[in-house]
Amino acid sequence: MRILHCLSTREFAGTERHLAELSAIQARTHDVTLLLDRNTVDPLTGGDISGFLCPEVKVVRAGVAGYLPALASELRSGRHDIVHTHLGRASARASWLRRAGLAGSVPVVATLHTSYRSRSYGAHDGLVCIASWQQETLPAKQRETSALIPNWTVPPGSTFAARAALRERMRREWEIPDGGVVIGAAGRMVEEKNFGLLIQAWKQAELKPGTRLVMVGDGPERGALQQAAQGRPDIIFTGYRTDMPDLLAAFDAFIVPSRHEPFGLVLLEAMEAGLPVCATAAGGVKDILADAPDCLVAPDSLGALMEGLRRLEGATPRQWDMSRYRIGVAASKVEAFYRRFR
Template sequence: MGKTVKILHCLSTREFAGTERHVAELTAIQARSHEVTLLLESRTADFRTGGDIARHIDPAVRIVRADWRGYLGCLARLMQAGSFDIVHTHLGQASIRAGALKKAGIGGRVPVIGTLHNVYRGRSYGAHDGLICIARWQQDSLPKRWVNRNALISNWTVPCTTAAQEGPALRRKFRQHHGIPQDAFVICAMGRLVPEKRFDLLVQAWKQAGLAAEAYLVLMGDGPERACLERGHTVRDRIIFAGYREDAPAVFAAFDGFVLPSGREPFGLVLLEAMAAGLPVCATAAGGALDILEHDPASLVTPNNVEALSAGLKRLRQQPRRVWDLSSYDLAEQARKTEQFYQRFL
């Protein structure tokens, strides 16, 4: 953008998942050239997993936490001070509040931009000046009035130096810890254990595929469905619940294949990270996976279909490691596109 821009990012969550990683990486690269502030809740740690975005924020990014005024009150104070050139919101809670303040005239003419990390809702983004879509399905679903005020800027991957340096040792350690033979074929799925991720369907498809005699399935993550998922199968099913880990994507070095069973995934950052680690993949043909695997449709299966997912797992078992072309998912390039989008409103 040429000159230093003062950017306020707004995120109101208490976990560390794909959106939080997106915000951490975007603010870090922007802080190399601009003044970046991130408004967070007073508490940001996930009570179940302990994941916390605050531990992943670059030191160059100024963190402001909501205080006794609450998130809305603190955001109003920041916008009213008039010290920012642009406000960039993420997810519904922060976006609703920023939109309400803009309607009330707080912040003057400072542009408010939102990144859609999920579905578009007028209540959340109706007052925004511009919207960034991370997948084509989002762009296609926008009302017509957004035609000239949106941009398609996907998520990205960041090279994992830890995986390159420590991959073999991490692989050995992970497998030893979980009692998995070093030469076994291991398929991994990763995400929050919640209904929309369809881990229940994956467990059913795994059993139907009959792969337990020659492979292992590792489910990484935690959530309210974990207890239910852990019931109903035996040791012979070779399904391992590894829990939540903060060392993704480095931990992908421990596996030989990756599966994304979600009914709908807004983007599928974890899919991109698995591909960056060189894993063959199987993903449901919905949401962002359609963009990511546009040129490899054989890796896609029908969503919410146990037979299709079972067949996909069987194909995945036969696939070797591979090098994917992920040149269009470069952080520096996506950050540049984001700054170009800002420029349209400054």
């Protein structure tokens, strides 16, 4: 099958990692092309999907005229059997071209990495939902041509010895005392991740002196968050890291305080690492922890986060069943979904 993925982005976060991994496994048995912007480097973090792509994936860059003409050319080229868009910018352009009769006859599908918007996805033939809340909010017509295919996590590529060495090195760098508990949080530092409330809960939870909160990531709110944590050596900011999810080996527990999580990939990665977790019952997190309600807390609740932190401080490693969140399972379902429209 000749597959064209379309993504217009200038950052490297969960969606970009999702697409890099999906296109890599598809390229083992299919002809896979990825249409990207001319420049894909995040100006804040330097993150770039280009460095994570499989060599077998053909990359096409938009030219000086922009993404829309490049996408129109690919849609009408006859070189692709299916077109798969990701995120709003690429998806909205594909929808516009279809409504304008400028997209040719190739089937176009999209993965909903966030919320459904008619402007972006209303002209697509089919939609992949990564969480049940998305499918429940689709208009009836789109729901009939949708599929629920969760994201996945990939088992650590490094050896146990390498992860143990990373754990020792990072805890030494962070000056974690002997017997100290490290609770981690990670993500783009934006309002919906609610890291500000997490810092407030941490200050009031009255945890043991050796317990530390390590916050991984960067974003527009980082300065304000560091200001809120000023004078608290027990709150550590690592900045943007390229060694996730291996870095999770340095943690003893993990917390997700988001107001809303479309899916919750970093939560899956923490569970893959065998960490006890606490997450707000928001979005896709409710699917992931449907069988572990003890790990869920109310969204946007200071008291709930405080209680979650106290529980994590005394928690032990936990073995999670990750079988339904394997990339091979998801890739097979995506391929079957494509075939519905050919």
